[in-house]
Amino acid sequence: MTTAEGASQETYRLLWESPTAPRRGPKPTLTLAAIAAAGVELADEEGLAAVTMQHIAAALGVTKMALYRYLPGKVELVALMTEAAMGEAPSLDMAGWRPKLHEWARRLFAGLVRHPWLADTTVGARVIGPHELGWTEQAVAALIGTGLRGAEILDVVATLAGHAKAIAQQAAAAGAQTAEAGLTDAIGTMLRGREDRFPALVATLDALAREGGQDDALDFGLTRILDGVELLVTARGQGSDAG
Amino acid sequence: MTTAEGASQETYRLLWESPTAPRRGPKPTLTLAAIAAAGVELADEEGLAAVTMQHIAAALGVTKMALYRYLPGKVELVALMTEAAMGEAPSLDMAGWRPKLHEWARRLFAGLVRHPWLADTTVGARVIGPHELGWTEQAVAALIGTGLRGAEILDVVATLAGHAKAIAQQAAAAGAQTAEAGLTDAIGTMLRGREDRFPALVATLDALAREGGQDDALDFGLTRILDGVELLVTARGQGSDAG
DNA sequence: CAAAACTGTGTCCGTCGGATACAGTGTATG
DNA sequence: CATACACTGTATCCGACGGACACAGTTTTG
Numbered sequence: 001m002t003t004a005e006g007a008s009q010e011t012y013r014l015l016w017e018s019p020t021a022p023r024r025g026p027k028p029t030l031t032l033a034a035i036a037a038a039g040v041e042l043a044d045e046e047g048l049a050a051v052t053m054q055h056i057a058a059a060l061g062v063t064k065m066a067l068y069r070y071l072p073g074k075v076e077l078v079a080l081m082t083e084a085a086m087g088e089a090p091s092l093d094m095a096g097w098r099p100k101l102h103e104w105a106r107r108l109f110a111g112l113v114r115h116p117w118l119a120d121t122t123v124g125a126r127v128i129g130p131h132e133l134g135w136t137e138q139a140v141a142a143l144i145g146t147g148l149r150g151a152e153i154l155d156v157v158a159t160l161a162g163h164a165k166a167i168a169q170q171a172a173a174a175g176a177q178t179a180e181a182g183l184t185d186a187i188g189t190m191l192r193g194r195e196d197r198f199p200a201l202v203a204t205l206d207a208l209a210r211e212g213g214q215d216d217a218l219d220f221g222l223t224r225i226l227d228g229v230e231l232l233v234t235a236r237g238q239g240s241d242a243g
Numbered sequence: 244m245t246t247a248e249g250a251s252q253e254t255y256r257l258l259w260e261s262p263t264a265p266r267r268g269p270k271p272t273l274t275l276a277a278i279a280a281a282g283v284e285l286a287d288e289e290g291l292a293a294v295t296m297q298h299i300a301a302a303l304g305v306t307k308m309a310l311y312r313y314l315p316g317k318v319e320l321v322a323l324m325t326e327a328a329m330g331e332a333p334s335l336d337m338a339g340w341r342p343k344l345h346e347w348a349r350r351l352f353a354g355l356v357r358h359p360w361l362a363d364t365t366v367g368a369r370v371i372g373p374h375e376l377g378w379t380e381q382a383v384a385a386l387i388g389t390g391l392r393g394a395e396i397l398d399v400v401a402t403l404a405g406h407a408k409a410i411a412q413q414a415a416a417a418g419a420q421t422a423e424a425g426l427t428d429a430i431g432t433m434l435r436g437r438e439d440r441f442p443a444l445v446a447t448l449d450a451l452a453r454e455g456g457q458d459d460a461l462d463f464g465l466t467r468i469l470d471g472v473e474l475l476v477t478a479r480g481q482g483s484d485a486g
Numbered sequence: 487c488a489a490a491a492c493t494g495t496g497t498c499c500g501t502c503g504g505a506t507a508c509a510g511t512g513t514a515t516g
Numbered sequence: 517c518a519t520a521c522a523c524t525g526t527a528t529c530c531g532a533c534g535g536a537c538a539c540a541g542t543t544t545t546g
Contacts, residue, residue, distance in 0.1 A: 128429065149454055150452075151463075155458070169367065187379075190259065210393075213394065224471030224475065228469070
């Protein structure tokens with residue numbers, strides 16, 4: 001895995017160190033920021049699958065191979081796009097760990113809705129950039145002083161981030177096929193004529209249709225999770241103060 | 244979208260209807276089940292990216308194009324693989340909605356660990372097969388009679404499934420790069436020399452190293468979520484009985 | 487002014503999913 | 517039993533993908 005290892009180090013340098021401008025030769029027509037921005041725009045409009053070297057190069061008025069003067073390969077491109085799309089981590093000014101985490105998750109969700117492909121690129125073994133790590137820092141910071149252990153803090157953050165990601169992906173999928181129908185329509189088609197095989201599901205979808213109300217899956221899950229965390233924090237015996 | 248729509252119907256037929264054996268012509272050398280099994284095995288061993296038409300065909304001793312006699316395209320192949328890997332939904336014999344859901348999530352997690360690529364294929368707009376829908380049915384059934392509304396039931400299930408998926412992906416990523424190091428190693432490298440920029444994260448990782456203990460991220464998150472759900476069920480006023 | 491360094495381009499390769507045309511094979515019908 | 521037809525697997529071809537490589541043009545340094 002010498003190749004992968006070397007590529008990882010190159011990715012690390014791209015994400016964490018400011019690029020050193022060369023002294024000789026023609027001025028570069030592009031910048032890493034411009035390439036990343038083009039990639040983000042393309043991914044937002046046509047999906048991550050549409051992000052190809054040729055498409056980005058065309059959007060920038062350059063040949064495909066010109067991009068390889070700036071990045072070693074597509075992995076690095078996606079990493080830069082991810083960093084650009086995540087943006088600077090938000091500063092959570094409110095008091096108390098719970099409002100902070102709730103707001104943090106909501107902002108993360110907003111970013112994931114704006115850039116649905118982020119859910120795909122922020123998964124798996126990879127080099128993590130300063131922006132992404134900054135988001136984690138903010139959430140962890142909110143939990144310092146709650147009395148939770150280190151592992152518990154990280155688990156809470158992972159749970160919240162996982163929930164935001166899952167709901168964002170679900171929302172993106174629902175918006176892709178029809179206007180508003182989420183599980184209801186897609187599943188409803190298959191349930192027709194099979195009420196005996198999936199009785200609970202059919203009953204629940206019927207109930208859902210009768211309720212008719214607005215369904216905020218993100219906030220619902222966040223409230224449950226944070227309720228559970230609050231129970232643990234209280235049990236730890238010092239749930240009052242928080243940075 | 245005539246193409247996509249037609250392909251969806253074809254996928255639906257493949258997943259939900261038993262194949263009709265042809266009357267004339269040579270006997271088929273393959274079966275859908277064998278193709279799906281080959282795909283599952285390949286994905287388990289070398290990842291979803293290694294699942295190509297040619298690889299599967301080679302594993303089955305057939306030309307790539309022969310597969311297209313059985314499936315319209317790769318989307319259908321992945322759908323069949325997903326159904327095969329998910330398997331029949333478990334029957335939850337224990338009493339009480341909470342133990343049922345906890346066990347359900349644990350089994351889902353086990354499946355996701357055995358087939359890490361399932362986290363990628365069970366996302367987005369797609370045709371859902373009977374096995375996958377059966378899993379949802381089981382979880383929903385556990386929540387019938389808790390007094391939760393339809394939307395709330397579906398949200399709870401989505402939250403639990405999202406958590407199992409998120410932790411499974413995290414575990415798969417951690418296992419891929421080193422033996423046991425999850426966030427610790429990968430993030431630790433980048434934090435070195437930047438303690439001032441990510442103080443909370445550094446402190447938490449230090450605490451984690453000092454604790455040294457075993458970290459069950461799945462159960463931790465499940466307990467928090469189910470604690471929160473229990474609060475809601477109790478508030479609804481009839482949290483005692485459950486089918 | 488020449489050498490060196492750097493940029494962008496053109497060409498080529500292997501692999502991917504898939505369309506199409508064709509040859510071989512087995513069954514139903516005359 | 518012979519023939520037509522339905523069905524199978526194969527061979528060939530295509531466009532798009534990520535990427536390697538050699539080359540021509542441009543700018544700075546000696």
